[in-house]
Amino acid sequence: MEPMITSKVLLATLIPMVTAALVMATGRTPNLRESISFVGAVLTFIAVMILAPGVLSGGAYALNLITLYPGISVSFYLDPLGLVFAGTASFLWILASIYCIGYMRGLNEHAQTRFYVCYAVSVGAAMGAAFSANLFTLYLFYEIVSIFTYPLVMHHQDKEGYEGARKYIIYLMFTSKAMLLPAMAIIYVLTGTLDFNMSGISGGIFPAEADRMMVIIAYLLCLFGFAKAGIMPLHNWLPDAMVAPTPVSALLHAVVVVKVGVFSICRVMLSLFGINLLDVTGMGMFTAYVVSFTIITASIIALTQTNLKARLAYSTVSQLSYIVLGVAMLTPHAVTGGLLHIANHAFAKITLFFCAGCIFVASGKKDISEMGGLGWRMPVTMAAFALASLSMIGVPPVSGFVSKWYLALGAMDIGSIFLLAVLLISSLLNAGYFVPITFKAFFGTPLATDTGSGSLERQPLVLLMVVPLLITGIISVLIGIWPDLFLNTIKLMVGS
Amino acid sequence: MEQYLIFNQLNYPIISVVLLLPLIGAVLGLLFKSDKAQLWWGLGVTVATALASLPLYTRFDRTTALYQFVEVRHWLPALGLDYAVGVDGISVLLVLLTTLVMPLCVLCSWSYIKERMREFIFVLLVIETAMIGVFVSLNTLLFFLFWEAMLIPMYLMIAIWGGPRKDYASIKYFLYTFAGSIFFLVAIIALYVQTGSFFIPELMTHSFSFSFQIWIFLGCALAFAVKVPMFPLHTWLPAAHVEAPTAGSVILASIMLKLGGYGFLRFCLPMAPEATWYFMPWLIALSLVSIIVGGYLALGQSDIKKLIAYSSVGHMGFVTLGIFLLNDQGLKGAMLQMINHGVTTGALFILIGIIYERTHSREMSVNRALGAMMPVYVLFLGIFSLSSFGFPGTNSFVSEFLVLLAAFSKYPLVGALAIVGAILAAAYMLRLLQSMVWADSDGHGHHDDGDDHGHGAGHGHLLKDLNAREIGTLSFLTIFVFWIGFYPAPLLEVMDVSVTQLIDQIGNGLPPGGDDNLHQALTGWGNKMTGLFTPLRP
Incomplete structure (x- = not known):
């Protein structure tokens, strides 16, 4: 089906940029600044949602903004995969922008x-x-994300932050320059274009006679070049990036x-x-083994972490690889499971980080060992934490179960006992x-230094943080019970 | 003669106007006494020249590879020295780059130059005429005349208005360039002896014997390799850049280095195509060394100006790499890279001049943590730094990517090595940015003063952010960063036909050896060298 050409596909990208400009202009009046941030988030979500019905009914939207060179252009295209990611991220931005107010004001952070x-x-x-409709556009935005998250990671401007x-x-930057740049060049040399093939997930853009060796090199460069995905051994930046303020870690x-x-x-x-x-080049299974290693190793490292955010970071490394694992298995069930996990993991993990930040603001605690008995003083937070961790583990009816179910189906489809294991x-x-963590929070003994009692969740600023995390926690359950929303969207793409 | 030319499509001699305006301006400018009047005069003349040159772009015929806006007058028939000027798709953009950058050179000298203003503006305007002259000359002698005419004023600019080691730097600049141009002069004379002509378009289509081509190529390439500069002839550049005043650095980086690249395209490739193919592997190798060594040396600099100077060596390495890959994408990439390097590195030198005026230091350790004090400055520094290391959406990305495409389509290994340069570029520019924008991790960091400033480092709050003049200068260049970054088509269109014609001229490979002794002796080596690359063909 031919995509509909419309400039509406630009809105979701433009609105946050305009929001940023307005935030900069209104920096002197914090209330206005934060209202603009919130309104920007809502509008961005709406901008994605007005396109959702069209995509859900099997259509697509596209726009070719500008052509740099034949086959290299800045072009936009919305398909089901993009919709799942954009919809999830923009929705969570709304909640995060409320949460930010509580966190940043609660800690009296500088340079807000x-x-x-x-x-x-x-x-x-x-x-x-x-x-993005092509690799160049994707690369462009990928790099902008790198540059603009840099000041956020070093926000505290202390030794740890800088490091x-x-x-x-x-x-x-190293991975994108050393791998993505040559990958783009090789792909362009082999195919004469960088445009994605949006008509299906099986065909790709490479002509049959393309040199297999070069194709494999290009693929490996892409797989490891997108280091934001945290595939080992290029995951190490992520735990260290946790020095950022928690809303940054969360969203x-x-x-x-x-x-x-x-x-x-x-x-x-x-x-x-x-x-x-x-499939033909065997790269699917290769990828599956690489990410399997990441899944297991990162989980084991997570066990050893006592800082809550560090543990969550390693959990992220491991969970991200589920997504890639699903796609790498190359069967409809597995691909569905993997893509579904983009949304499922997002809702659960942001809840966990929101909780970590909320605990830090309300009680000043970062380390898991200090959290004994905290559950009784922050019941809503810890309850949401418990729900989200069930999703991570993959317990029904929380959402993580659905994606893991599909992943397991996929592993059985290809008959791989190894991947099932x-x-x-x-x-x-x-x-x-x-x-x-949950156990300690509710049944552990408080530290001797914890003298206070009573709820920590009643302060207004903390409340600004508790409400968003409660919402994301509940949604985590809801999309576990009724997974159809995301499932149907993804099935449009996978076609099963 | 007519077969090479389209005579002037305008009804006035536009190139002579553009060429002579600065020269006349320079002479008349001597009449003004006050410094301010000098500056305004200089600005007026350069802006007028820039405006006068615009029809070269708007009225340029993009469908032909012939020379346009041509004027031919017999000057000294006895010597064969004609006044023949014109532009084609290869030179027209460089002429425009020159005329557009020169007003910025006046603007960035506004408060930088404190003495001998009259002489300064005079020298600046003479340089402009000489540089334009090189790009538009259609006669080898005229070309050489302008080439040499550039040397003295640039020498004076470094020697009079330069920094503490100006004597060393200016002499080094002079000797390197002069030594190179002697060989070039010999090549010109040899060409004349062989053909009886100084007329460039005619020489470009003449076919010479292989051994003659080898000598011509070497004579020209030496002069141009010094100018580019190509490793190992690059050592004059950091010295000259560091000591030159801001305007001098901008002229050097933005325009003079391009003369080298232009020379390769105008002389070596069309006049000695077989020799070009023969020397191709060597020049590719030297370009790669320039890219990597330039980047590596830049990484180790603590003097900001030196860092940018070495980065120029690396970026110009991409130019020569693109040229000697000898295909469409490579040549276009190389030409675009020349324009981009002119814009971006010019802007970076202006930025360094601005901070030098305020702190009187070019050391990274002094000029740091500027983010809170000079947000506008930092914004521009960010834009041009990103542009410098080829961030997508900025100008340099397009040109570097084209060169990489050319490399990967011919020899993937060459592409892979060029990538090393791209990585190094990101490393040294990000290191520079990190240290100039943010405070280092030595204490003055995290304060909760509840507002958005409070990270002033050693300078207190004394440093003033940019003034309107500086913002104007940099904004003008910023337009080009994003214009070329997202929409390079108009520029590529201008060079398209000329590049295609050039590729036709140089053919597609070293022809099998003839009866030429030298040829046979050399092809042995040549084949060995090319043999190293052959298995890497995709």
Whole structure:
């Protein structure tokens, strides 16, 4: 079906950029500044949603903005995969923008205008990546995300902040220059274009006579070049990026940034190489083994972390690889499961990070060992935390179960006991590092220094944080019980 | 003669106007006494020249590879020295680059130059005429005349208005360039002896014997390789850049280095095509070395100006790499890279001049943590730094990517090595940005003063952000960063036909050896070298 040409596909990218400009202009009046940020988030979500009905009824939207060189252009295209990512990210931005107010004011953070500006631009660039119609556009927005999240990571401007941010930018810039740039050049040389093949997930854009060796090199460069996806061994930037304020870790390092990486890999696998080519060259299974290693190793490292955010970071590394694993298995069930996990993981992980930030603001605690008995003083927060961790483990009826179910179906489709075992073992490991946190919070003994009693959730600023995390926690359950919304969207793409 | 030319499509001699305006302006400018009047005069003349040159772009015929806006007058028939000027798709953009950058050179000298203003404006305007002259000359002697005419004023600019080591730098600049141009002069004379003509379009289509081509190529290439500069002839550049005043650095980086690239395209490729194919592997190798060594040395600099100077070596390496890949994308990429380097590196030198005026230092350790004090400055620094390392959406990305495409389509290994340069560029520019924009991790960091400033480092709050003149200068260049970054088509269109014609001229490979002794002796080496690359063909 021919896509409908409309400039509406630009809105989701433009609105956050305009929001950033307005936030900068109104930096002197915090209330106005934060209202603009919130309104911008709502409008961005609406801009995505007005296109949703068309995509859900099997259509697509496109716009070729400008052509740089034959086959290289800045073009936008919205298909089901883009819709899932853009819809999830823009919806969560609304909640995150409320949460930010509580967090940033609660801690009296400095340079808040810079924070909100970079935050909005990063989300806008992620929208651009979701709407990309070709590898150049994707690369463009991918790089903008890298640059504008850099000031957010080093927000505190202390030693840790600088070091984390330096590592962050070195990993991301090195991989994109060293791998994505040659990958684009090779792909263009082989095909004469960088445009995605949006008509299906099997064909790809490579002509049959293309040199197999070069195709494989280009694929590997893409797989590891999108280092935002945190595939080992290029995952190390992510735990260090946790020095950022928690709203950054929550929206950007659980949803936007890392999902841009994973989304890019999925997009490249499905729309650039196509599952036929990945199958023939054996790259599908190769990828599956690489990410299986990441899933298990990152989970084991997560077990050893005592800082809550660090544990969540390694959990993110591991969960992101589920998404890539699903696509790498190349069967309809598995691809569905993988893509579904983009949304499912987003809702659950942002809840967990929101909780971590809320705990820090309300009680000043960062380390899991200090959280004994905290559940009784922050019942809503810890309840949401418990729900979201069930999703991570993959317990029904929370959403994580649905994606893992499809992944397991996919593993059985290809008859791989190994991958099935990876899924099971990793779920056990997930349980191993999430259950103790909830358990400790409700049944652990408080530290001797914890003298206070009573709820910590009643202060107005904390409440601004509790409400968003409660909403995301509940949605995590709802999309587990009624997964059809995302499932049907993805099935339009996978076609099963 | 007519077969090479389209005579002037305008009813006035536009090239002479553009060429002579600055020269006349320079002479008349000597009448003004006050410094301010000098500056305004200089600005007026350069802007007038820029405006006068615009029809070269708007009225340029994009469908022909012939020379346009041509004027031919016999000047010294005894010597064969004609006044023959004209532009084609290869030179027209460089002429425009020159005329558009020169007003910025006046603007960035506004408060930088404190002494001998009259002489300064005079020298600046003479340089402009000489540079335009090189690009528009259709006569080898005239070309050489302008080429040499550039040397003295540039020498004076470094020697009079330069920094502490100006004597060393200016002499080094002079000796390197002069040594190169002697060989070039020999090549010109040899060409004349062989053909009896100084007329460039005629020489371009003449076919010479292989051994003659080899010598011509070497003579010309030496002069141009010094100018570009190509490793290992690059050492004059950092010295000259560091000591030159801002305007001098901008002229050097934005325009003079391009003369080298232009020379390769105008002389070496069309006049000695077989020799070009023969030397191609060597020049590709040298370009790669320039890219990597330039980037590597830039990484180690603490003097900001030196860092940008070494980055120029790397960026110009992309130009020569693109030229000697000898295909459509490579040549277009190289030409675009020349324009882009002119815009971006020019702007970076202006930015360094601005900060030098305020802190009187070019050290990274002094000029740091400027983010809170000079947000507008930092914004421009960010834009041009990103542009410098080829961030997508900026001008340099397009040109570097075209060169990479050319490399990967011919020799993937060459592409892979050029990528190393791209990585190094990102590394040193991000290091520069990190240190200039944010405070280092030595204490003055996180304060919760509840507002959005408060990260002033060692300078207190004394540093003033940009004034309107500086913002205007940089904004003008910013337009080109994004214009070329997103919509390079108009520029590519201008060069398209000329590049195609050039590729036709140089053919597609080293022809099998003839009865030429030298040829046979050399092809042995040549084949060995090319043999190294052959298995890498996709």
